[in-house]
Amino acid sequence: MFMPASATLADDQPATVIAAPVAKGPATGLADSSALRATLFGTPPQDIAPMPATVPLVEINVRMPWARPVPAIFWFDGKLRVYFSAQDKPAPLAIVIAGTGGDGNTTFLSTLRGALYGAGYHVLTLPSPTYPGFIVSTSSTGVAGDLMQDGQDLYAAMQRIVAHLPGKVQITDIDVLGYSLGGANAGIVKSLDANEHKLHIHRAVMIEPPVSLFDSVARMDKLFALSIGSGDAGVERLYQKLYAQLANLYRASDRVEIDTNFLLTAAAAVLNTDAEFSAAIALIFRIDLMNMFFAGDLYAKTGVVVDPRHPPKVGEPLERIERILRGKPFAEYFTKVFAPYYLKHRPQSTTESLVAANRLDIIGDALRNDPDYYVQTNSDDLILNKSELAWLESTLGSKIVVYDHGGHLGNLGDRQQIADMLDMLAGRWRGAAQ
Amino acid sequence: MRILHVVLAFALGLGGCASQDFVIHRLPPETPAADNAAAIARAEALAKDQQEVKSEQPSGEEQAPPLTPADAPSMRTYDPWERFNRFNYRFNARFDEAVFLPVSNAYRRLPSPIRSGVYNFFGNLSEINNLINYTVQGRLGRGVRSLGRFVINSTIGIGGLFDFAAKFHLAKAPTGFGTTLSKWGMHPGPYLVIPILGPSTLREGIGLLSDYGVLYGVNIADLYRGDQSWGLGVADAVDTRANIHFRYYSSGSPFEYDDIRFLYVRRLLLEDEGLHKKIVRKRPSRDVPAGR
Numbered sequence: 001m002f003m004p005a006s007a008t009l010a011d012d013q014p015a016t017v018i019a020a021p022v023a024k025g026p027a028t029g030l031a032d033s034s035a036l037r038a039t040l041f042g043t044p045p046q047d048i049a050p051m052p053a054t055v056p057l058v059e060i061n062v063r064m065p066w067a068r069p070v071p072a073i074f075w076f077d078g079k080l081r082v083y084f085s086a087q088d089k090p091a092p093l094a095i096v097i098a099g100t101g102g103d104g105n106t107t108f109l110s111t112l113r114g115a116l117y118g119a120g121y122h123v124l125t126l127p128s129p130t131y132p133g134f135i136v137s138t139s140s141t142g143v144a145g146d147l148m149q150d151g152q153d154l155y156a157a158m159q160r161i162v163a164h165l166p167g168k169v170q171i172t173d174i175d176v177l178g179y180s181l182g183g184a185n186a187g188i189v190k191s192l193d194a195n196e197h198k199l200h201i202h203r204a205v206m207i208e209p210p211v212s213l214f215d216s217v218a219r220m221d222k223l224f225a226l227s228i229g230s231g232d233a234g235v236e237r238l239y240q241k242l243y244a245q246l247a248n249l250y251r252a253s254d255r256v257e258i259d260t261n262f263l264l265t266a267a268a269a270v271l272n273t274d275a276e277f278s279a280a281i282a283l284i285f286r287i288d289l290m291n292m293f294f295a296g297d298l299y300a301k302t303g304v305v306v307d308p309r310h311p312p313k314v315g316e317p318l319e320r321i322e323r324i325l326r327g328k329p330f331a332e333y334f335t336k337v338f339a340p341y342y343l344k345h346r347p348q349s350t351t352e353s354l355v356a357a358n359r360l361d362i363i364g365d366a367l368r369n370d371p372d373y374y375v376q377t378n379s380d381d382l383i384l385n386k387s388e389l390a391w392l393e394s395t396l397g398s399k400i401v402v403y404d405h406g407g408h409l410g411n412l413g414d415r416q417q418i419a420d421m422l423d424m425l426a427g428r429w430r431g432a433a434q
Numbered sequence: 435m436r437i438l439h440v441v442l443a444f445a446l447g448l449g450g451c452a453s454q455d456f457v458i459h460r461l462p463p464e465t466p467a468a469d470n471a472a473a474i475a476r477a478e479a480l481a482k483d484q485q486e487v488k489s490e491q492p493s494g495e496e497q498a499p500p501l502t503p504a505d506a507p508s509m510r511t512y513d514p515w516e517r518f519n520r521f522n523y524r525f526n527a528r529f530d531e532a533v534f535l536p537v538s539n540a541y542r543r544l545p546s547p548i549r550s551g552v553y554n555f556f557g558n559l560s561e562i563n564n565l566i567n568y569t570v571q572g573r574l575g576r577g578v579r580s581l582g583r584f585v586i587n588s589t590i591g592i593g594g595l596f597d598f599a600a601k602f603h604l605a606k607a608p609t610g611f612g613t614t615l616s617k618w619g620m621h622p623g624p625y626l627v628i629p630i631l632g633p634s635t636l637r638e639g640i641g642l643l644s645d646y647g648v649l650y651g652v653n654i655a656d657l658y659r660g661d662q663s664w665g666l667g668v669a670d671a672v673d674t675r676a677n678i679h680f681r682y683y684s685s686g687s688p689f690e691y692d693d694i695r696f697l698y699v700r701r702l703l704l705e706d707e708g709l710h711k712k713i714v715r716k717r718p719s720r721d722v723p724a725g726r
Contacts, residue, residue: 045473051466063455076527076683079457085464103684114466133686164456240503243700247501247707255708256576256607258701265480291687312688315520319510322689 035380036277038410041268047411048111049418052118058084059105062161064138071298072314077136081105082161085113085123090170092202094121094425095158097189098128099180099409101288108179111413116177119422122169124161128182129154132291135299142299143341144292145333147213147358151188158189159198175203175425179412180383183209184360187373191363194370203372205424207417208381208409211388213358214334219383220285221329227278231327238279245270281382290325293333300341304332360392367395374399374424376417378406398431399424462542498712505717507724511699513625522627523691527682529630530675538676551595552673557606558587558594559657563648567609571617579604611648612641617709622702622725625695630671633698635725699725 061079070078082104094116098106109125116123127134129150135142138157141149162174178186183206190204210216228234249266250258271280294305301308305321312318339351349357360367367373375396379389393400401420403411411417423429513519542549561584568577583599583606591598600606615637616622623636634642650658657666683690703724718724 045470045477048470048473051470053465053467055464055466057461057464059459059461061457061459065455073688075524077686081684083461103686105684110464110466114464118466127686131686132688133683136686166458236509237503239509240506243506243704244501244503247505247704250704250708251500251711256609258705261476261480264476268480290689291685294688314524315517317516317520318689319692322692 032380033274033277034405035378035382035407035410036274036281037407038380038405039382039407040271040277040280040410042107042409043111043411043413047414049115049413049415050118051114055085055114055117055123057113058086060084060161060164062137062157062164064157064160066140066156067137068140068142068299070136071311073298073312073316074132074136074295075314077133080137080157081127081133083109083113083125084165085117086166086169087117087120087122090172091120091122092173092175093124093162093171095124095126095174095176095186097126097154097176097178097182097185098131099178099182100128100130100285101291102182103127103131103133108409108412112177112179115413115418115422116425119425121175121425122171124158124165126154126157126161129185130181130288130292132295135292135295139299141341141345143296143338145213145296145338145358146342146354147184147188147362151185151192154185155189155192155196155198162199174199174201175205176201177205177207177421177425178209179207179409181210181213183207183375184213187360187363187367190373191366194366203374203425203427205374205376205421207375207412207421208377208383208406209360209375210383211360211391212355214330214355215385215388216383217289217330219385220282221331223278223382224282224286224329227275227282232323233327235283235326238283242270286326289330289333290322290328293325293328293337294321296333296337296341300337302337302340304328304336364395368397371399374429376401376403376420376424378403378408378411380405380407382408399429401432459536459539461539498710501707507700507703507718508720508722509696510723511625511695512623512723512726513695515624515626519625519627519695520691522629523694525629526627526632530682534630534671534675535681538672541672541676549673549676552669553677554587554591554597555594556670556673557597557608558584558591559649559654560608560645561587562652562654563611563645564607564609566648567611567614567645571609571614576607576609579607610641611644612638613705613709615641616706622699622706625699625725633694635699635702638702 060082062082063079067078096109096112096116098104098109102108104125104127113123113125129135129139130144134153134157135144139150139153144150162171165171176186176189178184186204187206187209190201193199193201224234228238246266249269250262253262253265255262271277296302297304298306298311305324306312312321339354342354343349343351367375373396375392377384377389377392377400379402381389384392389402393402403416405411406414406417420429561580564580565577565584568574568580583604586599586602586604587594587597590596597606620637622638626634626636626639628634628639628642631642653659657663685693687693
């Protein structure tokens with residue numbers, strides 16, 4: 001079943017593994033075909049958990065009192081956009097955080113919202129701290145990607161939003177959830193609340209979180225380099241290939257318009273091999289990264305693509321900057337924006353300590369000892385390697401469930417994942433072998 | 435005087451909300467169960483479609499050879515009016531936020547049979563324009579289909595409120611003068627963001643004007659002239675907006691203008707490739723931005 005795709009994703013051991021127990025799960029840490037396919041195409045609609053007929057929804061735009069001046073080029077991101085679904089009776093509140101680059105209303109969030117609302121929760125969905133709208137409106141640094149800093153910003157934003165929810169909403173309990181990077185964020189937020197008690201967060205469910213942020217992203221960089229090639233030339237080659245394939249498919253079909261249906265058909269016809277799955281996944285991730293890179297460079301005045309003395313003005317062409325950023329891996333964000341900024345602002349820190357501070361180890365004790373942290377993950381998750389999965393398993397004990405398949409988020413919303421998530425949130429979870 | 439009031443209300447609408455720290459917008463409720471059922475149906479239809487696409491492929495004669503990656507146009511887009519376009523894009527985003535979205539969100543709370551009636555009604559009116567354009571494009575079979583759709587839906591479909599023709603395997607296939615110009619060999623031309631309407635190119639902009647001109651000229655049932663034409667235009671605009679699932683700057687990204695431009699023009703170019711199946715194209719030069 002598992003066909004390790006040549007050396008698509010070599011299982012590089014992170015330098016900072018702390019006493020990693022021996023792997024016992026089937027995690028390969030390698031990208032196999034089914035994991036890539038699941039990651040790209042997501043949960044098939046027929047496997048999605050039962051959903052309610054209607055879910056009420058409001059959008060809330062919040063200006064944060066601590067917000068920094070909004071750079072002209074980000075004029076549209078001055079307020080944080082979050083989404084809220086209220087029950088008409090007293091109910092627990094589930095706060096859900098998006099994954100890397102995600103806004104407050106991604107398809108994943110919408111799926112989780114449906115399931116949670118159907119199970120009787122008020123649901124508040126928040127963007128990722130790496131989403132440009134969050135960086136501009138809410139981040140206190142403008143340089144996203146630091147677990148603790150992002151967690152503090154998220155926690156502050158949650159307090160402000162919860163305090164201002166419409167008066168009729170009666171909240172009996174508060175839980176936090178998140179998927180992917182949002183899962184790690186949710187864990188951090190709960191640990192902050194355990195000290196500050198501002199929200200009295202009860203349980204945290206972390207759905208397919210990374211263990212080491214930078215190692216996970218490094219894996220995506222590697223996927224990009226292997227499947228697309230380095231720099232913008234690789235992207236251009238990929239584009240030319242896709243364009244020709246799409247044009248030929250479209251000519252062969254008897255369609256009048258290129259619409260969603262055609263694109264969905266085409267995606268399945270054009271993306272067939274592991275290399276093509278990998279390229280698509282890597283490119284989607286890279287596009288998310290570009291915004292964070294741009295914003296970080298602008299705020300930290302590090303001058304990689306944005307001249308700090310002449311930041312781009314509203315209405316100025318940005319194609320050149322976009323082209324440069326397309327070719328830049330996350331490693332460059334770390335070495336040229338993130339590390340310089342945080343080394344300057346935390347004089348006692350080193351590059352190594354910054355990397356170490358972005359591992360879930362920083363809340364390892366809480367994950368181990370507090371019964372209210374839960375993790376759901378997959379043995380073939382692209383963002384984990386063997387030792388990271390083993391660390392999660394040994395740390396969480398009975399509070400983790402590891403599914404055999406799903407790649408990264410390729411099973412979010414399926415019946416089992418949702419049923420287990422709801423059990424965990426409600427305190428009914430008795431371990432994976434129940 | 436009345437115009438002054440409108441302008442004043444408009445300015446307040448655009449600027450007024452900005453000062454509040456906590457603003458709540460009510461959105462239409464989500465319908466996850468029905469959406470998922472629709473996704474399952476679509477997945478099944480797509481699986482069938484894929485079979486068809488595969489079996490259709492080598493219909494050979496007369497066709498130009500398949501495109502190779504070297505035939506792809508440049509990733510850059512021809513946009514000589516970029517500053518003007520970016521200004522319009524920003525205006526459109528603000529207009530959408532202040533006017534279009536609130537109205538279309540309210541509209542989307544109406545029962546779905548009413549909305550689909552409105553949608554079908556305007557779709558049916560545009561069949562006249564489709565018929566004329568398919569005819570001048572020399573695609574007579576498609577023209578006859580449009581005529582058939584118009585006749586069936588105007589009668590059995592009660593003035594176009596129901597799309598019965600689709601049930602008789604005459605699916606909707608919109609076209610317009612922009613496509614006609616393309617068929618005649620015109621390039622998309624410079625990218626153009628039209629106020630309120632959004633992304634376009636010079637060719638498509640001319641096409642839109644002509645399409646409206648045709649509807650105005652034919653003036654079926656006297657709908658397009660006189661006082662009621664304003665109400666009709668607004669209803670058409672709201673219906674169109676309510677059926678486009680796009681939110682300005684939901685990407686949060688400073689590159690949104692560039693990304694939309696890229697995707698819009700690539701879609702147009704791909705549709706052009708479909709129109710010119712038999713023509714052997716000249717290889718695009720790598721230095722010339724796409725669309726020129």
